[in-house]
Amino acid sequence: MFYYLSLAVALFTIGVFGVLSRKGFLGKLVSFIIMSNALIVLFATFNRYIKGDGVLGLIFISFLILTVLIELLLGAYLVFQHFSKSGNNQDEGISLFS
Amino acid sequence: MEQSELLFNPKILTPEALLFSAALILTAVAILRPKINPTIVGYIGMFVFATASALVAFVPFGSAYSDLFINEPSAQFFKLIFLAMGFFSVAIYMNENRHNSSPNPFQLPLLILSVLAMMLLSMSGNLISLFSTLELCAIPLIMIVAFQNSASSGKHAQKFLLVMLLSSLLILFGLAFLFGLSGSANLLQMKLQIAIVHLTQREIGIIILLSVAAMLSGLMLKAALPPFHNWGKELHDNNPHSIISFIAVAFVIAVLVAFAKLFINGLFAFYGPEMTPNDWGRLVSFVAFVAIVFGTANIFRQRDIVPFMRYSNFVQIGFIITGMVSMNQYGLQSAAFYMVAFMLAAAGIYTIMSLLKSSGFAQIANLRGLYYSSKMLSVTLAIFLMSLAGLPLTIGFVAKFSVIEAALSMATVDKMYHWMFILAATATISAVVTFIKFTKITLSLFAKTENAPISVKTPFPVMIVLVITVLATILFGILPEPLLAYAAKISQAFGFMLE
Numbered sequence: 001m002f003y004y005l006s007l008a009v010a011l012f013t014i015g016v017f018g019v020l021s022r023k024g025f026l027g028k029l030v031s032f033i034i035m036s037n038a039l040i041v042l043f044a045t046f047n048r049y050i051k052g053d054g055v056l057g058l059i060f061i062s063f064l065i066l067t068v069l070i071e072l073l074l075g076a077y078l079v080f081q082h083f084s085k086s087g088n089n090q091d092e093g094i095s096l097f098s
Numbered sequence: 099m100e101q102s103e104l105l106f107n108p109k110i111l112t113p114e115a116l117l118f119s120a121a122l123i124l125t126a127v128a129i130l131r132p133k134i135n136p137t138i139v140g141y142i143g144m145f146v147f148a149t150a151s152a153l154v155a156f157v158p159f160g161s162a163y164s165d166l167f168i169n170e171p172s173a174q175f176f177k178l179i180f181l182a183m184g185f186f187s188v189a190i191y192m193n194e195n196r197h198n199s200s201p202n203p204f205q206l207p208l209l210i211l212s213v214l215a216m217m218l219l220s221m222s223g224n225l226i227s228l229f230s231t232l233e234l235c236a237i238p239l240i241m242i243v244a245f246q247n248s249a250s251s252g253k254h255a256q257k258f259l260l261v262m263l264l265s266s267l268l269i270l271f272g273l274a275f276l277f278g279l280s281g282s283a284n285l286l287q288m289k290l291q292i293a294i295v296h297l298t299q300r301e302i303g304i305i306i307l308l309s310v311a312a313m314l315s316g317l318m319l320k321a322a323l324p325p326f327h328n329w330g331k332e333l334h335d336n337n338p339h340s341i342i343s344f345i346a347v348a349f350v351i352a353v354l355v356a357f358a359k360l361f362i363n364g365l366f367a368f369y370g371p372e373m374t375p376n377d378w379g380r381l382v383s384f385v386a387f388v389a390i391v392f393g394t395a396n397i398f399r400q401r402d403i404v405p406f407m408r409y410s411n412f413v414q415i416g417f418i419i420t421g422m423v424s425m426n427q428y429g430l431q432s433a434a435f436y437m438v439a440f441m442l443a444a445a446g447i448y449t450i451m452s453l454l455k456s457s458g459f460a461q462i463a464n465l466r467g468l469y470y471s472s473k474m475l476s477v478t479l480a481i482f483l484m485s486l487a488g489l490p491l492t493i494g495f496v497a498k499f500s501v502i503e504a505a506l507s508m509a510t511v512d513k514m515y516h517w518m519f520i521l522a523a524t525a526t527i528s529a530v531v532t533f534i535k536f537t538k539i540t541l542s543l544f545a546k547t548e549n550a551p552i553s554v555k556t557p558f559p560v561m562i563v564l565v566i567t568v569l570a571t572i573l574f575g576i577l578p579e580p581l582l583a584y585a586a587k588i589s590q591a592f593g594f595m596l597e
Contacts, residue, residue: 012271019264025256032260035267039274046278056283063226064270067233071263074237078244078259082252094257096264097328 011038023093107160140192272313343448389416467547487536
């Protein structure tokens, strides 16, 4: 269990680092996918070791995938909208904290 | 509430079903007739929110779908706040689009969907429904921002989306550890299981601290609280008042409701210095302290109305968190009461700001002498400003007084809680200092000037909003007992017994 948790925390940290360091919108979205994968590992681990054959962790995972998928689709729409509005196909930088 | 009353009852979702149907119909209308008059659609929206509010007052208490959603007095209280804010935002939307030939036709159905998600959030009794509804509150708002007719709307929506994604994943990271510790997703069972784990296994290291830090930073990011406040600046400066008022008030209150469910309910056992290093009480108190100090220090530097309100909101949110972190029977009661006071004053001010903006006002200095051109508008604005300042006989005074009283009563419980004195003192000093600024603006409304602002005509929907908010601000300022008694039910719902 310890190894799986370490893997999840490491993946999540890499994702957070990616979100903070990548400048482009798409780069940040990819980092979010890494963070989501970390959460899937985390919930699957807890489901396996805490709940035994329970399905609660899997329900969490399905909801996580669903919500992240909706937001990624929305993100894809926003990228398309931005490119078609500006006519510029460069992924310009977005700073989250300024 | 008795456990026997919490029976399975799908009727409890009647107001939500109404909102969902209305959102579907209005979306179909927006697709088939995108140029439809926004005033007609707006009146339909106001009618839907008013009807849903009446239904909320009459639907029975109970639970639905294996306790995923529980309708109890606290949920009813928050649902009425969200519906009222939806109603006010529709009126502002109608005012903004009076002379607009191409308004955003999807704004209203998306707004209704966001209110629907907030109502479900206030009823959620499970970590899964809590997380999903918190996400669903934000998605329609991101879409509203994206559909605006400005060149930079896509850029603002991208930033909004990224912040919401980051905050959601941080919250979920914290939730995962709570799920791992308790083995349950039900909030009530989680509260009990975590308390048992705490009593039986003292050595749980810093797991709770890690979980608290992730969830708290996620919630602060969502609510744009300092030091994560900068992402909200562009959003506030470049969007219509109908959107920013809704995000600044309803969305922030939704985040605070999620905070209450996760921390006050779920992590009840880890409050207080004796729980060090896993104590979340002082951490959250520090967040409230920073919000109050930062907001108070910055409102004096603002010249434009929108940033002024943004910094003023930090102070109000800081007060609400102060009430919440006072973990006694008065704490949540005062926080809920403060939410109503904040909602009424902020909705009123944003409505007036939308009126003034259409007449070319953007700066606080432009308000000078408003009384001589628009008497009714200036008096109502003065009432809202004085309510935010905490003048007696307004709801703001009772709200500020009850929050500070709750913080002081918590501080005197034990030596260990003396840090609450600092928070109570900060809140008191902030109340005095902000009173000066709000009074200065209020007096300038009545000051004689050679260049008096031009007269502003008040449309009917805006008149409705102003009458409701002014009456409620004064009525609950003079007679606060019924609302305080109603707010006390929230303390009971979270397990605080009234004396």
